[in-house]
Amino acid sequence: MGANPFEPTNPNADVKHYINSRANENAELIEGHIREILRLIGEDPDREGLVETPKRVRKMYEEIFAGYEVDPREVLGVTFDERHEELVVVKNIVYYSQCEHHMAPFFGEVHIGYIPSGRIAGLSKFARLVEAVARRLQVQERITSQIADIFEEVLQPHGTMVVVEGEHLCMCARGVKKPGAKTVTSAVRGRFRTDAALRAEFLSLIR
Ligand SMILES: Nc1nc2c(ncn2[C@@H]2O[C@H](COP(=O)(O)OP(=O)(O)OP(=O)(O)O)[C@@H](O)[C@H]2O)c(=O)[nH]1
Numbered sequence: 001m002g003a004n005p006f007e008p009t010n011p012n013a014d015v016k017h018y019i020n021s022r023a024n025e026n027a028e029l030i031e032g033h034i035r036e037i038l039r040l041i042g043e044d045p046d047r048e049g050l051v052e053t054p055k056r057v058r059k060m061y062e063e064i065f066a067g068y069e070v071d072p073r074e075v076l077g078v079t080f081d082e083r084h085e086e087l088v089v090v091k092n093i094v095y096y097s098q099c100e101h102h103m104a105p106f107f108g109e110v111h112i113g114y115i116p117s118g119r120i121a122g123l124s125k126f127a128r129l130v131e132a133v134a135r136r137l138q139v140q141e142r143i144t145s146q147i148a149d150i151f152e153e154v155l156q157p158h159g160t161m162v163v164v165e166g167e168h169l170c171m172c173a174r175g176v177k178k179p180g181a182k183t184v185t186s187a188v189r190g191r192f193r194t195d196a197a198l199r200a201e202f203l204s205l206i207r
């Protein structure tokens, strides 16, 4: 049948090798398509400066779309029992993402606050979660609500509040061309919804 020796149905298949061989196949396809786009916009993909460009773009995609390799719900990792039931804030977490409408970058800072209810997360995991959620095709609103929802799901805290600030290249470099315009999105869960003083405390801490 000319079966692919790396099909997972083959009992002798080395699964890791199978995944890698598919990754290589995808890499080749992506590079081929980038080369075609270069040609279609009127470039010569064989000129010196562009010969390596499809490969560079593919490698860049591996970085900027690395979120697809990660399940964001697993990123908070091991959580710890701790009886701190007061506000915890990690702010100014820089992110870079790609808008799903134009595949153009948007970037800025994420601020996360939550009130643990007996379990806390490692502080570095806040930034890992931001990476896992942002390094995909996204809209800023969804980054914001996904982070809040994952905190709620994994830590079951008394409440979570997330504020994301972003500058979208699709709005400055093209289209309406308004450099400097910032989008601010927030998501509030649990106690933050009903407690205005708590929201104010969080907002004053992230200023
Ligand atoms: N709500 C939201 N909109 C976004 C985000 N990133 C990009 N957009 C918007 O997505 C919209 C797509 O609108 P369309 O009218 O389909 O596309 P377009 O013709 O390229 O729009 P213009 O940018 O106005 O030229 C634009 O208004 C973008 O500003 C985001 O993170 N959240």
Ligand SMILES: [Zn+2]
Pocket (backbone or CB within 6 Å): 099, 100, 101, 102, 103, 104, 168, 170, 171
């Ligand atoms: Zn866009």
